[in-house]
Amino acid sequence: MDTSRREWLTGAGKLFTLGFATAAGVETSGQASLNSGGYDVRNHYWAMTIDIEKCIGCGNCVRACEKENGVPEGFFRTWVERYEIKGADLEHPQVSSPDGGKHGFPPSNRVDTKQFFVPKLCNHCQDSPCVQVCPVGATFDSPDGVVLVDESYCLGCRYCVQACPYGCRYIHPEKRTVDKCTLCYHRITRGLTTACCEACPTQARVLADLANPADPVHEFLRTSKVQVLKPHMATRPKVFYRGLDGAVR
Amino acid sequence: MTPVPGVEGFMYPNEVELQWSILIVLYPFITGLVAGAFILASLERVFRVKAVRPTYRLSLLTALAFLLVAPLPLQLHLGRPERSFEMFLTPHRSSAMAMFGFVYLWYLLVVLLAEIWLDYRADIVRMALTERGWRRWVYRALTLGSFNVSEASLRIDDRVGYAITVIGIPSAFLLHGYVGFIFGSVKANAWWSTPLMPVVFLFSAMSSGIAAVLLIYMVAMRLQRRPLDMDCADTVAKYLFYVFLSDFALELLDLVHRIYEADESFRSLDFMVHTRLWTSQVLIQILLGTCLPLALLAAVQLWKWSAPARTRIYWAAGFLTLVGIFAMRWNVVIGGQLFSKSYLGYTSYKLGLVTREGLLPSIALMLLPFGILWILIRLLPPWMGKEIPGHGASPATS
Numbered sequence: 106m107d108t109s110r111r112e113w114l115t116g117a118g119k120l121f122t123l124g125f126a127t128a129a130g131v132e133t134s135g136q137a138s139l140n141s142g143g144y145d146v147r148n149h150y151w152a153m154t155i156d157i158e159k160c161i162g163c164g165n166c167v168r169a170c171e172k173e174n175g176v177p178e179g180f181f182r183t184w185v186e187r188y189e190i191k192g193a194d195l196e197h198p199q200v201s202s203p204d205g206g207k208h209g210f211p212p213s214n215r216v217d218t219k220q221f222f223v224p225k226l227c228n229h230c231q232d233s234p235c236v237q238v239c240p241v242g243a244t245f246d247s248p249d250g251v252v253l254v255d256e257s258y259c260l261g262c263r264y265c266v267q268a269c270p271y272g273c274r275y276i277h278p279e280k281r282t283v284d285k286c287t288l289c290y291h292r293i294t295r296g297l298t299t300a301c302c303e304a305c306p307t308q309a310r311v312l313a314d315l316a317n318p319a320d321p322v323h324e325f326l327r328t329s330k331v332q333v334l335k336p337h338m339a340t341r342p343k344v345f346y347r348g349l350d351g352a353v354r
Numbered sequence: 355m356t357p358v359p360g361v362e363g364f365m366y367p368n369e370v371e372l373q374w375s376i377l378i379v380l381y382p383f384i385t386g387l388v389a390g391a392f393i394l395a396s397l398e399r400v401f402r403v404k405a406v407r408p409t410y411r412l413s414l415l416t417a418l419a420f421l422l423v424a425p426l427p428l429q430l431h432l433g434r435p436e437r438s439f440e441m442f443l444t445p446h447r448s449s450a451m452a453m454f455g456f457v458y459l460w461y462l463l464v465v466l467l468a469e470i471w472l473d474y475r476a477d478i479v480r481m482a483l484t485e486r487g488w489r490r491w492v493y494r495a496l497t498l499g500s501f502n503v504s505e506a507s508l509r510i511d512d513r514v515g516y517a518i519t520v521i522g523i524p525s526a527f528l529l530h531g532y533v534g535f536i537f538g539s540v541k542a543n544a545w546w547s548t549p550l551m552p553v554v555f556l557f558s559a560m561s562s563g564i565a566a567v568l569l570i571y572m573v574a575m576r577l578q579r580r581p582l583d584m585d586c587a588d589t590v591a592k593y594l595f596y597v598f599l600s601d602f603a604l605e606l607l608d609l610v611h612r613i614y615e616a617d618e619s620f621r622s623l624d625f626m627v628h629t630r631l632w633t634s635q636v637l638i639q640i641l642l643g644t645c646l647p648l649a650l651l652a653a654v655q656l657w658k659w660s661a662p663a664r665t666r667i668y669w670a671a672g673f674l675t676l677v678g679i680f681a682m683r684w685n686v687v688i689g690g691q692l693f694s695k696s697y698l699g700y701t702s703y704k705l706g707l708v709t710r711e712g713l714l715p716s717i718a719l720m721l722l723p724f725g726i727l728w729i730l731i732r733l734l735p736p737w738m739g740k741e742i743p744g745h746g747a748s749p750a751t752s
Contacts, residue, residue, distance in 0.1 A: 184366075199364075202364070238540075240441050240452035242449075258440065259434065260433065261432050262431075263433075267540055271366070273368065281433030338542065
């Protein structure tokens with residue numbers, strides 16, 4: 106086939122125009138997805154606050170999460186740990202989480218210890234190692250601050266499970282892809298709170314919207330001494346704890 | 355409270371089950387053999403170490419046989435293996451793992467296959483013209499349509515082959531250093547997270563690859579009832595000694611650094627080494643798989659031994675080196691998952707037998723490269739064409 110330079114350039118021009126139009130279409134649909142059903146991701150930046158002093162270790166949050174999200178038996182999107190610390194021995198706390206604390210905790214007979222409960226969940230880190238290591242980008246940061254997994258894209262390679270310093274991920278035994286807390290994304294994008302926060306009888310866990318100036322989280326952060334888990338990991342977690350003991354890992 | 359079987363102390367609830375199994379132990383072990391075998395081949399080609407020439411082609415074929423199998427344990431391990439091709443289509447640029455496919459293809463297509471083809475081309479053309487039946491067609495296909503074996507053409511082959519080997523050395527370093535980086539860059543795991551990991555992986559890869567080729571060479575000579583070229587075996591063993599010694603020094607450096615620094619993870623890891631990893635790390639990896647072969651190889655360097663005695667030492671040292679490096683991979687991969695990231699507890703690894711990630715599939719995966727190597731050697735005998743010191747050229751059809 107003998108194609109003249111003019112014909113080649115014309116053809117290339119058409120291809121370029123088509124490609125540009127397609128890309129623009131994708132861009133337009135992308136803009137549309139930022140604002141879906143009245144929920145605009147640009148107006149939110151989700152986090153959670155946990156008040157250790159308020160947690161009674163009832164396990165309501167674990168059960169609610171399991172029911173809401175169909176969490177498989179033996180795995181946990183959220184769980185509760187009980188810490189028992191004797192004196193100054195911060196290095197050797199007795200920690201337990203029977204069945205993730207789902208059914209509460211048996212009474213402790215260690216009367217000479219300091220005891221408290223620590224609810225755990227995905228920290229939705231701003232510099233998430235799990236997002237960094239995912240080989241196909243199936244784990245990603247949503248614009249509104251939630252670390253999510255596209256289960257239709259995940260390979261099940263488990264690199265993200267290894268990379269999470271907090272043990273918040275697991276492989277779903279039926280889907281064979283990674284699973285974790287989504288901060289009940291299907292609920293919070295409809296104006297609801299998370300299942301765990303809703304079930305918490307003492308409001309120890311509260312969903313927070315850092316992008317909303319009227320959210321009580323700002324008062325919480327301004328007036329409380331807060332800590333995140335494993336700050337030395339530099340993952341910039343967005344689950345903020347009040348009253349977190351130095352022994353907690 | 356019911357204790358979880360196999361768990362001691364406190365594990366985060368999702369940590370009890372290990373994520374990476376024996377298949378992921380095989381992955382760095384196999385890629386290590388590839389990189390090490392290639393480095394040995396480059397000794398002859400680039401660094402002109404003529405004594406190791408009898409192992410040159412064997413090293414390349416060994417590297418190819420193992421490289422072809424290298425992705426299989428990964429593929430078998432994936433939860434959704436049917437999606438693995440997505441790593442090529444939409445690689446996530448910040449992920450170390452995403453680069454595996456590209457590093458692998460670069461090494462397979464650009465380095466190994468090209469070098470083997472260029473090195474064998476004259477022999478392939480000769481076989482395509484002289485063989486009969488289906489073998490003729492196989493060799494005709496392998497010529498890729500190029501029957502030009504003029505002196506000028508072969509000189510170009512040689513120059514290009516040399517250039518590819520030169521590129522291949524950093525590529526081999528990249529292939530296995532990269533595998534080390536996959537582990538060493540996981541900051542959440544104190545057992546893995548060290549910048550020394552890629553270097554340690556690289557030197558251990560060279561040790562295992564050299565040991566494997568030494569053993570395969572000795573087996574091949576025995577099967578062909580040929581005398582062992584002792585100059586070659588001595589030289590390969592000498593390189594094995596120096597490389598393995600460097601590897602051990604690097605691992606000791608890592609150990610000393612951890613002990614002296616004694617960061618928050620130290621007590622937990624120290625306890626693990628003294629309990630759950632005692633057999634696999636201290637006894638098998640360090641004493642049996644490192645100190646003993648190093649002592650044997652050092653003895654050859656220090657004292658005079660007869661050829662049969664040296665041969666026996668090389669059998670033992672080569673085998674023990676492979677045991678030691680396999681144990682090292684085991685201790686890195688499995689050991690790195692036995693302790694909790696809370697540093698408060700330990701779990702156990704239960705190796706299945708006939709499960710997808712069990713012992714039998716792993717043994718099959720380890721035997722597969724030898725089957726491929728056997729076919730490659732039948733197809734492209736390493737001892738045809740070029741003269742081998744001490745052996746002379748063997749007939750084209752072995």
